[in-house]
Amino acid sequence: MSDENTPTDRLPLQYLLPTGLEDRGGHSVLAWPAGLGPFGQMQDMTLNESVSSVLCVPGVLSAAECDAVSAAGKALPPIDGRVELGEDTYRVSHIAWIEATEAQHWLYHKLGALFRQVNARYGFDLVGMFDALQYTEYGPGQHFDWHMDIGRGQTSLRKLSMTIQLTDSGDYDGGDLELVGLGANPQARHQGTAVFFPSYMGHRVTPVTRGQRRSLVAWASGAPFR
Numbered sequence: 001m002s003d004e005n006t007p008t009d010r011l012p013l014q015y016l017l018p019t020g021l022e023d024r025g026g027h028s029v030l031a032w033p034a035g036l037g038p039f040g041q042m043q044d045m046t047l048n049e050s051v052s053s054v055l056c057v058p059g060v061l062s063a064a065e066c067d068a069v070s071a072a073g074k075a076l077p078p079i080d081g082r083v084e085l086g087e088d089t090y091r092v093s094h095i096a097w098i099e100a101t102e103a104q105h106w107l108y109h110k111l112g113a114l115f116r117q118v119n120a121r122y123g124f125d126l127v128g129m130f131d132a133l134q135y136t137e138y139g140p141g142q143h144f145d146w147h148m149d150i151g152r153g154q155t156s157l158r159k160l161s162m163t164i165q166l167t168d169s170g171d172y173d174g175g176d177l178e179l180v181g182l183g184a185n186p187q188a189r190h191q192g193t194a195v196f197f198p199s200y201m202g203h204r205v206t207p208v209t210r211g212q213r214r215s216l217v218a219w220a221s222g223a224p225f226r
């Protein structure tokens with residue numbers, strides 16, 4: 001997977017940013033390192049062609065494992081996942097946090113191994129999961145509007161998002177996971193399929209029109225982007 005990342009290239013820069021402002025007799029003057037100027041510079045850079053790519057991995061969980069995860073999620077007290085932004089009801093769903101109790105170690109190990117494998121493509125600096133696993137249920141009319149998974153507080157550490165389809169695709173209509181500019185991937189509807197994407201990519205879940213869609217969402221995190 002890592003060969004998708006182009007090796008280091010030597011690229012021409014239109015403009016080299018100043019390293020800082022120097023105070024010269026009360027005037028601020030743009031400053032560059034000795035021997036360098038703003039124009040006509042070259043820069044070594046490793047490109048990453050995966051910064052906006054989405055990866056669909058089928059068969060991550062068996063049907064029995066999906067059912068076990070659903071049962072674990074249903075056994076927890078449901079949290080109203082509603083998010084209101086201004087006039088809009090942004091997210092309507094029920095969620096529950098599946099913590100890393102001993103009974104769930106197998107699941108965390110499974111996802112941990114997958115995150116490591118998949119990250120060969122993205123090359124993010126990942127440490128672990130600060131968030132518990134999110135079990136999500138969408139009934140008829142429920143949805144999650146366009147959003148990114150990174151935000152304030154602990155969510156600023158999220159880098160790689162993963163969502164696993166727990167429901168059989170025939171059990172519901174609507175409820176498609178869509179990524180900005182890419183739409184929905186029909187493969188992503190298959191039970192046990194995982195979809196990986198960078199946490200800064202906009203995405204949504206369209207309203208469910210029949211039945212119920214269940215998903216398991218996880219985030220691999222690390223030091224904030226810089």
Ligand SMILES: O=C(O)CCC(=O)C(=O)O
Nearest residue numbers: 136149163177205215217
């Ligand atoms: O249910 C899903 O597949 C994705 C949910 C989601 O985007 C989220 O919880 O951040």
Ligand SMILES: [Fe+2]
Nearest residue numbers: 147148149203
């Ligand atoms: Fe999300």
